[in-house]
Amino acid sequence: MRFRAKIVDLACLNHFSRIINTIAKLAKTCILRLTVCKLYFILSDKVANGGASMWCELSQGNFFDEFQMEGVAAEHNEIYLELVPENLSRALKTSQSAKAVKIKLTNKHCPCLRVAVELPSLSSSSRIVTHDIPVGVIPRRMWNDFREPSVPDFDVSIYLPVLKTMKSVVERMKNLSNFIVIEANLSGEMNLKIETDLVSVTTHFKDLGNPPWATEDGCQSSAQGRDLESMAEACIDIKKLQQLLAGQQVNPTKALCNIVRKRIVHFILLHEEVSLQYFIPAIA
Amino acid sequence: AAMKCVIGGAQLRVFGRAIHAIARISDEFWFDPIERGLALRSVNSSRSAYACVFFSSMFFQHYCWTAVPHPCQQEQQFSLPCKLIIKSVLPVFRCANVLERNVEKCSISTNPSDHHVTFQLLCRHGVVKTYNLTFQECDPLQAVFAKHMCPNILRVHSRLLADVMIHFPTSQEEITLSVTPVKVCFKSYTEEDTDFSRTMLTEIQLSPEEFDYFQVGVDSEVTFCLKELRGLLAFSEATSVPVSIHFDRCGKPIAFSIEDLLLEASFILATLCEAEKEAASPEPACCPQPRDSKADTAASKKPQQKGNTPSTDSAKAPSALAKQEVKNTPRGTERDVPGRAGAATAKAAAGEATEAPYEKNSYLYKYCIFQFHSLFFGAVSYKEKEAIGDTFQSLVTASDTEEEFGALQSSPV
Numbered sequence: 001m002r003f004r005a006k007i008v009d010l011a012c013l014n015h016f017s018r019i020i021n022t023i024a025k026l027a028k029t030c031i032l033r034l035t036v037c038k039l040y041f042i043l044s045d046k047v048a049n050g051g052a053s054m055w056c057e058l059s060q061g062n063f064f065d066e067f068q069m070e071g072v073a074a075e076h077n078e079i080y081l082e083l084v085p086e087n088l089s090r091a092l093k094t095s096q097s098a099k100a101v102k103i104k105l106t107n108k109h110c111p112c113l114r115v116a117v118e119l120p121s122l123s124s125s126s127r128i129v130t131h132d133i134p135v136g137v138i139p140r141r142m143w144n145d146f147r148e149p150s151v152p153d154f155d156v157s158i159y160l161p162v163l164k165t166m167k168s169v170v171e172r173m174k175n176l177s178n179f180i181v182i183e184a185n186l187s188g189e190m191n192l193k194i195e196t197d198l199v200s201v202t203t204h205f206k207d208l209g210n211p212p213w214a215t216e217d218g219c220q221s222s223a224q225g226r227d228l229e230s231m232a233e234a235c236i237d238i239k240k241l242q243q244l245l246a247g248q249q250v251n252p253t254k255a256l257c258n259i260v261r262k263r264i265v266h267f268i269l270l271h272e273e274v275s276l277q278y279f280i281p282a283i284a
Numbered sequence: 285a286a287m288k289c290v291i292g293g294a295q296l297r298v299f300g301r302a303i304h305a306i307a308r309i310s311d312e313f314w315f316d317p318i319e320r321g322l323a324l325r326s327v328n329s330s331r332s333a334y335a336c337v338f339f340s341s342m343f344f345q346h347y348c349w350t351a352v353p354h355p356c357q358q359e360q361q362f363s364l365p366c367k368l369i370i371k372s373v374l375p376v377f378r379c380a381n382v383l384e385r386n387v388e389k390c391s392i393s394t395n396p397s398d399h400h401v402t403f404q405l406l407c408r409h410g411v412v413k414t415y416n417l418t419f420q421e422c423d424p425l426q427a428v429f430a431k432h433m434c435p436n437i438l439r440v441h442s443r444l445l446a447d448v449m450i451h452f453p454t455s456q457e458e459i460t461l462s463v464t465p466v467k468v469c470f471k472s473y474t475e476e477d478t479d480f481s482r483t484m485l486t487e488i489q490l491s492p493e494e495f496d497y498f499q500v501g502v503d504s505e506v507t508f509c510l511k512e513l514r515g516l517l518a519f520s521e522a523t524s525v526p527v528s529i530h531f532d533r534c535g536k537p538i539a540f541s542i543e544d545l546l547l548e549a550s551f552i553l554a555t556l557c558e559a560e561k562e563a564a565s566p567e568p569a570c571c572p573q574p575r576d577s578k579a580d581t582a583a584s585k586k587p588q589q590k591g592n593t594p595s596t597d598s599a600k601a602p603s604a605l606a607k608q609e610v611k612n613t614p615r616g617t618e619r620d621v622p623g624r625a626g627a628a629t630a631k632a633a634a635g636e637a638t639e640a641p642y643e644k645n646s647y648l649y650k651y652c653i654f655q656f657h658s659l660f661f662g663a664v665s666y667k668e669k670e671a672i673g674d675t676f677q678s679l680v681t682a683s684d685t686e687e688e689f690g691a692l693q694s695s696p697v
Contacts, residue, residue, distance in 0.1 A: 087484045094451050109480035123493030129451050132485040 001079055001137070003034055003105040006066040013101055016063045017092040018249045019056070019274055024085040025247030026054055026278065031138060031146050034069050034079040037061070041085070042146045051281040052240050055148055062273040072140055079105070080138035080146065083113065091115040091131035099126060111135050149279060152266055154258035155232035157213060158184040160267075161205045163255060166192075167245035169203045174238050176201065179283055182241075182257070182265055183233030186210050191231070194238070211256050232261045234282035244278050252276075287317035288393040292345040296390055300377035301522040302337045302549065305515030307370045309335045309551075314425045315368050315401060317394060319349050325425050326370075332554035333512045334427040337519075343546040345389065366394070366419035368401065376403045376415050394419075429552050431539055434530040435501025436463060440494065442520035442527050442542075448488050449517065452510065456486075458556070461531070461538075462505040468492060473507045473556075496526055504533045507556040516540050516551040523547065531555070 007013045023030060023041045033040040038059055045053035060067045071077035095101055095117040102116045112132040121127040138146075160166060169192060173180055177194040184190040188208045194201050244267060258266040260282075267278040291299050306313050306326045313326040321340040327333065341347035376390075391404045403415040448470050452459060458473035471487035474480075492498040520527050520542045531538035535557040541550040 084484075090453065090484070091486075112480075121491070121494055123491045125491040125493070127491075127494070128489045130487045130489075131451075132487075134481045134484065136481075 001072055001105065002068070002070040003079055003103075004066070004068050005060070005064045005103045007063060007101045008065045008099075010096075010098070012063045012065075013092070013095060013098060015273070017089070017095070019058065020085060020089045020092060021249060022247040022276070023054075023056060024089040025243055026052075027085060029082060029084050030054070032081045032083055032135075033146065034071075034081070036069060036077060044145055045149075045279065045281070050237060050240060052237075053149060053279045055277040056274065057276075058274040076140055076143075078143075080143055081105075081111075081113070082136035082138055083133060087131070087133040088113070088115070091117070091133060094129070095119075105135075106132070108132070111137050149277070152258060152260050152264055154266065155261045156184045156186055157211050157256060157258045158186075158188065158190055159209045159211060160255040160257055161190065161208060163245055163248050163251060167242075167248075170238065170242050170245055173201060173203075174242050178238055179235050180238040180241060181233050181235045182259060183231040184208075184257075184259055185231045186228045189231075211254075232259045234259055234262055234265050236265055236280045236282055240280045244280075286394055286396055287322070287349045288346075288391065289317075289322065289341075289344040289348065290346040290389055290391045291343075292389045295343060295345075296377075296387055298343075298519075298522045298547070299339070299390070301519040302339075302547075303370070303373055303377045305519040305549075305551075306335050306337065307374055308512055308515035309333050311371060312367055312369050313373075314422070315366050315394075315419065316424070317349055319351075321347065322392075327425060327427070328512070333509065334552045335512075335516070335550070336427070337547065337549040339547045340545070366399075366401065367422045368417055368419050372415070372417050373403070376405065376413075427552055429537055429539055429550075431530040431541070431550075434532050434536075434539075435499075436504060436529075436531050437497065437499045438463075438468070438495050438529040439497035439526050440529075441496065442517055442524070444490075444494060445527060446517050446521060448490070449510065449514065451486055451488055456510055458507050459510045460505055460507040461529075463500045464503045465500045466492065468495070468498075497528075502533060504531065506531050506534050506536075506538050508538050508553040512553055513540060513551065516542075516549065519549065 007016060027041075027043045031040075031042040031044070033042055038057060040058075041054065041056040043052070043054035045051050069077070069079065071079050092101070092115070097120060099118045099120055101118070102114075104114045104116070106112050106114045111134070113135050115131045115133065117129045117131075119127040119129060170180065173192065173194045176199060177196050179194070181193040181195075182190070183193070188206060188210055190205045190208055192203045192205075248269065250271065252269040252271050254268070254270040256268050258268070260266075262282050264282055265280050267276075267280070269276045269278075302324065306324055309326040310328045313324055316323040316325060321338055321343065323336060323338045325334070325336045327335075341349075387405050387407050389406050391406070392401065393404075394401050399418050399421070401417045401419050403417070405413040405415075407413065452472065456472060460471050460473045462469045462471065468490045469487060470490075472483075472485045474483070474485065492500075516527070523542060523544070525542040525544045525547075528541050528543070529538065530541070534555055536555065537552050538555050539550055539552045541548070543549075
């Protein structure tokens with residue numbers, strides 16, 4: 001099992017750091033899955049995470065100048081590592097002016113991702129900062145726990161409002177309540193609601209637009225037949241929503257959510273080179 | 285002695301940063317005006333970190349010092365330092381960075397007869413803030429460290445050190461500096477029982493060319509407390525004077541110092557001894573140094589009080605004093621003790637180290653205790669103050685401050 005990669009381009013490095021920062025805000029520990037073409041950051045829906053799960057996917061070619069990977073076996077050419085994304089975030093934090101960043105899987109005292117940042121210095125030789133991030137190797141028999149979640153059979157799919165606005169609304173609501181209700185309909189309307197003994201607050205968004213989802217037989221989903229005004233709602237943990245919104249450092253190209261009435265809310269945030277899916281289960 | 289000085293404009297920020305740097309060492313500090321200038325000193329409760337900042341009279345817009353004969357003193361030219369609680373002084377220099385904007389000047393004056401130190405901030409728009417602090421007289425505090433005898437000396441701008449330290453998390457307690465003639469490396473400290481599967485380790489390699497001055501006489505790896513150092517780094521950035529690092533093998537203290545015409549500052553930190561190295565050599569690898577070499581170590585670059593002679597003459601005397609004190613004072617590396625008793629503690633440790641070699645605990649890494657040179661004069665004439673010294677009730681109260689303090693108790697660091 002070997003892995004070695006290098007980033008030389010500063011813009012790619014900054015973009016990669018931002019993605020890691022977002023992941024670090026969503027998960028204390030997560031799985032990093034390496035394949036020949038892609039990297040995945042996976043959080044599975046264990047009880048410990050409060051039932052939330054995450055799937056983040058990026059193409060290595062968009063970030064790395066060099067990328068060499070040898071998986072556990074020829075037929076299973078992948079590597080699954082468990083790590084603390086905050087450590088990776090910290091290692092990359094001070095690399096903003098780096099000449100190059102190399103990442104390597106090593107096993108000195110224990111399996112580690114070694115991040116070596118080459119920084120410019122006043123002398124002829126560069127300054128090298130090395131961070132050894134401990135990782136856990138996930139054995140192949142457990143890989144099935146980390147499969148890509150399927151898109152649920154949702155009742156409503158809707159584009160999200162401007163994330164910055166949504167974030168400030170949710171942050172204020174967080175002070176008043178632990179749970180928030182998200183409801184939306186197929187006419188591009190979304191409401192965020194909290195209700196406590198003392199107060200209830202609702203923020204209304206409209207003209208958001210509903211993304212078209214093609215079904216397997218090629219035609220539009222049977223949304224036509226459904227009542228366009230009826231709201232599908234789910235009550236979720238407000239902290240999870242706030243973490244998702246707070247972690248976004250750049251505006252995504254597309255941001256939408258799928259609501260399964262009273263079951264789950266599925267968020268999809270798409271950037272040019274990375275896609276992030278986040279599932280928050282509804283509170284019974 | 286009585287002292288009055290005025291700190292103006294840009295120097296306020298430097299002075300404030302010095303107070304903040306010293307605050308990282310301990311809750312209290314020695315305030316010691318002498319004819320040449322003002323010295324601030326501090327030592328932590330485990331005696332593993334010592335800081336001294338000396339502002340020469342030229343640093344101040346105005347500096348005036350007069351010797352005041354003290355009824356108890358036999359030798360009149362010596363002034364007595366006083367001890368202040370840092371928490372009382374910090375509010376004066378809170379937000380050292382914005383001080384210059386609001387404060388035009390700060391005047392400090394001491395009044396030995398009624399045991400007061402007064403800090404007065406003259407601010408804009410005619411606002412005057414006055415802080416009257418009561419001090420407690422105490423024994424002098426001075427660390428003895430022969431910087432010039434260190435085989436390894438590095439000098440570098442504080443900016444580079446700050447750039448290095450930024451890669452370590454703020455929670456990082458100890459780091460290891462490793463040098464050979466061709467390379468320098470700062471890394472997270474690890475020991476035998478470090479859980480590597482949970483700890484992220486960071487290492488920074490630098491080339492000797494990055495240093496203004498680079499002398500490595502002996503390959504060494506020294507481990508010291510980073511938290512205590514960060515204060516000095518912030519302070520030296522305010523002064524933009526390069527930082528000199530003097531050190532030796534592990535176990536011997538490491539000194540970080542800055543020096544220019546207006547001020548000198550030294551932060552001396554103990555370094556970890558490795559238990560294996562201790563067991564190997566008959567002599568403890570760490571200080572305290574054997575008593576015979578005290579004459580050498582007395583010739584240190586620390587700012588001396590006026591009238592050097594007692595300090596060198598009494599180089600031998602404290603050892604005589606210490607021999608007695610070894611019996612009285614129990615060894616307590618963690619106890620918060622005032623100056624003289626602290627010296628005794630250090631000597632007691634020395635006594636124990638040579639009498640009963642090392643606790644054979646492979647997980648025990650002892651911090652080295654370095655000697656405190658208690659001036660003979662101080663030790664003799666303060667016998668009557670012993671009661672106060674030993675119980676160390678802090679009498680410092682701050683009046684007219686923004687926060688309510690009341691009577692403060694000293695707290696161990």
